[in-house]
Amino acid sequence: MxxxxxxPVGPFSDAWRRCVGTGRAELALRRDFQDSLRIVQREIGFDLIRGHGLFSDGMGVVRPYDQAGLRGVQHNFTYLDQVIDAYLEAGIRPFLELGFMPEELASGTQTVFWWKGNITPPRSHQDWADLVRATLTHLVDRHGLDEVRTWPIEVWNEPNLDIFWQDADEKAYHHLYEVTAHAVKEVDASLQVGGPAISPGADEWLPRFTEFTDRHDVPLDFVSRHAYTSGPAQRVPFSSYQTLAPASGLLDQFATPRRQLQGTRYAGLPVHITEFNSSYCPDNLIHDTAFNAAYLAPVLAHGGELADSFSYWTFSDMFEEAGVPTALFHGGFGLLTHRQIRKPTFHLYAFLSRTGPxxxxxxxxxxxxxxxxxxxxxxxxxxxxxxxxxxxxxxxxxxxxxxxxxxxxxxxxxxxxxxxxxxxxxxxxxxxxxxxxxxxxxxxxxxxxxxxxxxxxxxxxxxxxxxxxxxxxxxxxxxxxxVVDESFAWWDETRLLGRDPR
The missing domain is CATH 2.60.40.1500 (Glycosyl hydrolase domain; family 39)
Structure with a gap:
């Protein structure tokens, strides 16, 4: 026993609910997405939401024009406003990930995912900086500086992988981060900017990244990385199988950034795990099982000791990186399937939402x-x-x-x-x-x-x-x-059928 x-031995950290992941930004325009987000917020209640594709062409933020031989771009926020409004109306704030590259600004044609996010550097870093400044200025004008200050801003996604950043060029990412961070701070010095959003197995990137920001006096308000414990994918049509390491491996990954930052000027920075799950594949049926909930339970219970946030990837199966799912249950990342069916891991989070402080x-x-x-x-x-x-x-x-x-x-x-x-x-x-x-x-x-x-x-x-x-x-x-018993003194359950025991 x-x-x-x-x-109490202390407070119970709510880092588990600080952030949750989502598919690409434009999915927030769909009814299924908004219905799912309302359920998640009503029964769990996350603080922030992070996804890819804020600047991808499906969002239409960069619109080129050619008038009388004069070529330029118009920064267009029609869809962006609808996405942010959908988040805020559901009671959740954005964790802004800046990416991928709009085709009009891209230096190449390499893309990732079914929806073709461009992963090449900008042709002009000045044009990219203009896009960042214009977007954040618009958001501040529309929502107010005090609100936008609460939205962390992350630069790119997993640049250590060549499927997400052309040639996984570390020097090129450092330059992109430097330009982006300065552009962010030009809008307002109090806006939070960070990175490098690296994937598991790239721990050596973080010390070199912070050495770069320190040496060049580049703004850095938080560091971020991702965490998964699955092995190489064994592919079959519309599905994947993978080995798993013990769940303690996720906690080890959560702990790594603080360990790496010890003794540096960044030792006190917030650490955000902006993606985590058992498998990194969006078609691994392990995500749909009771096993996944029991496997992740100790991670959610203990993770707040190690990181300021750890974002479950993702809240919904509205997610199309590998294409439109071929079945209701297909191994999607979501806490909910399409049509809002709750998975066991959804209930793990819902149970945690009923715990005390x-x-x-x-x-x-x-x-x-x-x-x-x-x-x-x-x-x-x-x-x-x-x-x-x-x-x-x-x-x-x-x-x-x-x-x-x-x-x-x-x-x-x-x-x-x-x-x-x-x-x-x-x-x-x-x-x-x-x-x-x-x-x-x-x-x-x-x-x-x-x-x-x-x-x-x-x-x-x-x-x-x-x-x-x-x-x-x-x-x-x-x-x-x-129990505070408020029963009337004359209530007698032995008499429910009308028999008087006297």
Whole structure:
């Protein structure tokens, strides 16, 4: 039995909800995207949202013109305004990633993704700086400086990979960052700018990047990187399979930037993990499973000790890097499928949203918090085997002694596992329909709801004896609150059928 302390050991970090990822910016113009974002914000409530393609041609920010032989560009913010408005109306702010290169400014034709984001440097860095200044000036004029100051601004995405930055040219990225950071600060010195948004396996980039910014006195307000634990992709049509390292590998990656910045002038900078997940492939079915939720539970519980934010990639399957998905469940990154069906990992975040600010206990498989009104929450998760060599344990016991005021506790338990709160399992059972009919969608929405039980538990010496048995790949949230019995003295459940026991 684990005896949970009566007094908090500190605050429970909310870094897990600081940011969430999304597909390319223009997807925010679609109904499915906006419907999904409203659900995520209502049931979880993220602070910031980050995605690619803010300057890609689909957003139409750079519009060339030729009038009487005079060629130029018009900076056009029609779609940008609609995207930002959709975010703000949903109660979330943008984490601005500046990229990719508008074709009119690009030095080459190399692109990435089905939607062809241009990944080449600008022909003219002056034209690129003009675009950055014009965009941020417009946003400040429209939303106010105090608001835009809260929007971090990240320069590019994974420039260490040649699929995202031509030839993975580090020197060229340093130059792009320098030009961009100065352009940002010309709009207002208090705007937050950072990078280098590197992928896993490129740790050597960060020290060289900060050495460059230090040596050339280039503004740097935060550093960013990404974190995944999957191995090389084994491709099949419309899907990928990958090995996984233990989830602790994600925490190691979260911790790396602060370790690298120790002893430098940047030691106190915020660290943002602007993408993380188990797999980096947008078509790996692991994302749709209860395994993924149990695998990531310790990462969300412990990650706030290591980074200022870590952004789940992504909130919705409205995501088309590999093309339009071919099935409802297809291994997309999202917490929600198309049509807003909740995945098990969605519920992991929803459970965390019901935890309190005071941390009472945090272990390998449990998190206990308290709310200001005295309510206590206990989140527990089953251990998993990331190698796939075993299915993981059938049962996992968690025994907690939890402090609580009063003589009895109202106990609500919400559970997600292989059969509860798991629409993927139901979808597989119904034959994996690629385009489910309305009745099937209704059943999948029903299957996606966690199982919930309610009980009343006696307290002894101000403590609840909580014994939990978790099934394979289960995550469970137990909420305990003191019972204040307001029953009328004459209520008698033994008389519900009208029989007088006298």
């Amino acid at each position: 684990i005896r949970v302390p009566a007094e 005071d941390l009472l206990a945090l272990g390998d498989h449990h998190l206990v918090t308290r709310h200001p009104d005295g309510r206590v929450t206990a989140l527990a998760w089953a251990p998993v085997d990331p190698t796939g060599e075993t299915p993981g344990p059938d049962r996992h016991e968690v025994h907690l002694s939890i402090p609580l005021a009063g003589t009895e506790a109202f106990v609500r338990r919400s559970t997600v596992d292989e059969t509860h709160g798991n629409a993927y399992t139901a979808w597989r059972a119904m034959g994996s329909p690629r385009s489910p009919k309305q009745g099937q969608l209704d059943m999948l929405h029903e299957a996606s709801q966690p199982s919930r039980t309610h009980d009343r538990l006696p307290l002894a010496d101000g403590r609840a004896d909580l014994r939990l048995t978790l099934a394979r790949n289960e995550i469970t949230l137990v909420e305990l609150s003191p």
